[in-house]
Amino acid sequence: MKRTLQWSAAFVAGTLLPLGLVGTAATAAPAPSIAPQSERSLVELPAKDALEGAVAPSECGATLLDGYIDQLFADMSDVQFAFLVAHQDALLAVPTYDALFFGTAGDPDYALDSHAAQLRNTYRDLQRFWDIESDDIQLMAMHSDSLLDATRIARTLEAMVDTGELPFMSDAAIATEAQTVATFMQAQDAAFQDNPLWTLNAYAFSAEGETDPIIAALPDKLVFGDGILAAYDAIGLGDVGPRVIMAHEFAHHVQFELGTFDNGPSDPAEATRRTELMADAMASYYATHKRGLALNSKRVTDALLSFYTVGDCSFASPGHHGTPLQRERAADWGADLAAAAQPRSLVLPAERVIELFEEDLAEIISG
Numbered sequence: 001m002k003r004t005l006q007w008s009a010a011f012v013a014g015t016l017l018p019l020g021l022v023g024t025a026a027t028a029a030p031a032p033s034i035a036p037q038s039e040r041s042l043v044e045l046p047a048k049d050a051l052e053g054a055v056a057p058s059e060c061g062a063t064l065l066d067g068y069i070d071q072l073f074a075d076m077s078d079v080q081f082a083f084l085v086a087h088q089d090a091l092l093a094v095p096t097y098d099a100l101f102f103g104t105a106g107d108p109d110y111a112l113d114s115h116a117a118q119l120r121n122t123y124r125d126l127q128r129f130w131d132i133e134s135d136d137i138q139l140m141a142m143h144s145d146s147l148l149d150a151t152r153i154a155r156t157l158e159a160m161v162d163t164g165e166l167p168f169m170s171d172a173a174i175a176t177e178a179q180t181v182a183t184f185m186q187a188q189d190a191a192f193q194d195n196p197l198w199t200l201n202a203y204a205f206s207a208e209g210e211t212d213p214i215i216a217a218l219p220d221k222l223v224f225g226d227g228i229l230a231a232y233d234a235i236g237l238g239d240v241g242p243r244v245i246m247a248h249e250f251a252h253h254v255q256f257e258l259g260t261f262d263n264g265p266s267d268p269a270e271a272t273r274r275t276e277l278m279a280d281a282m283a284s285y286y287a288t289h290k291r292g293l294a295l296n297s298k299r300v301t302d303a304l305l306s307f308y309t310v311g312d313c314s315f316a317s318p319g320h321h322g323t324p325l326q327r328e329r330a331a332d333w334g335a336d337l338a339a340a341a342q343p344r345s346l347v348l349p350a351e352r353v354i355e356l357f358e359e360d361l362a363e364i365i366s367g
């Protein structure tokens with residue numbers, strides 16, 4: 001089944017938490033148990049992978065963002081961390097799914113705030129750069145304040161249950177969980193209320209091919225979380241990172257438009273790796289091209305690799321994005337294609353870029 005919601009933010013599954021904090025958190029929360037993400041969800045939740053890594057540290061490779069994410073966990077009190085473990089489905093998913101199910105581009109609750117002008121300009125520039133129909137994509141933000149509002153939490157959990165994103169919960173259980181989370185969040189300091197982990201995400205969504213009536217009715221979206229923007233600012237990539245992520249997410253919309261998801265390998269892990277590496281290549285092509293952002297290719301690759309590494313340790317997972325080496329090769333491939341443009345201002349049709357990428361994919365993933 002094709003993954004309609006192409007997620008972006010991903011970071012490494014092996015985020016480490018200082019062992020001492022794991023110990024105390026384990027005491028505070030009787031049985032910290034992090035449910036693995038389901039086989040196929042509408043949106044991947046990178047913070048969920050990070051939480052898994054925090055509770056059971058793994059040996060996965062590190063990215064520029066790891067230290068930043070470690071610190072977000074370390075800065076929580078034991079009570080906060082225990083609450084997060086116990087209510088992870090709400091804290092790590094509600095802002096994402098609230099925007100997916102209820103966000104609209106014109107609603108002030110979903111207005112871009114951080115990096116707003118930069119994101120809007122890049123979005124318009126991408127619409128000009130790629131020769132596809134993109135007027136119908138809604139660009140919006142997701143903020144963590146949905147977690148302060150029991151009504152918003154409840155409607156989001158209900159929609160997640162109705163669409164199978166969460167196992168069954170009764171209306172009463174949903175209402176209780178929503179009230180518990182909203183009440184706890186309202187009593188926390190700003191650092192916890194606005195923790196980047198709740199919105200450490202950016203994703204492209206298209207309902208094309210979906211049969212669930214709730215999902216099929218949703219418009220095309222490109223959603224940016226405040227958390228991913230804060231993370232890039234914190235690691236010194238606030239200038240390049242958000243624009244490159246935008247380019248990667250926009251590439252997924254190009255893929256939706258051209259039916260690229262429909263003609264890939266049948267193995268879900270291989271299929272995801274193909275479309276993710278292709279999105280990296282297209283992001284790099286745009287970001288380094290003279291008619292695109294004309295950015296330095298090393299910085300573009302740093303920005304891509306720091307974030308889109310969710311699959312590093314899960315090569316058979318449907319969420320696998322490719323190894324860091326494969327991703328670097330894909331990004332280099334896009335930069336080389338841009339550098340080879342004759343004349344320099346020539347932008348290839350999206351269909352042609354994809355075709356050329358397919359020809360070289362075997363080499364990009366070799367070894």
Ligand SMILES: [Zn+2]
Nearest residue numbers: 006007008279
């Ligand atoms: Zn992606």
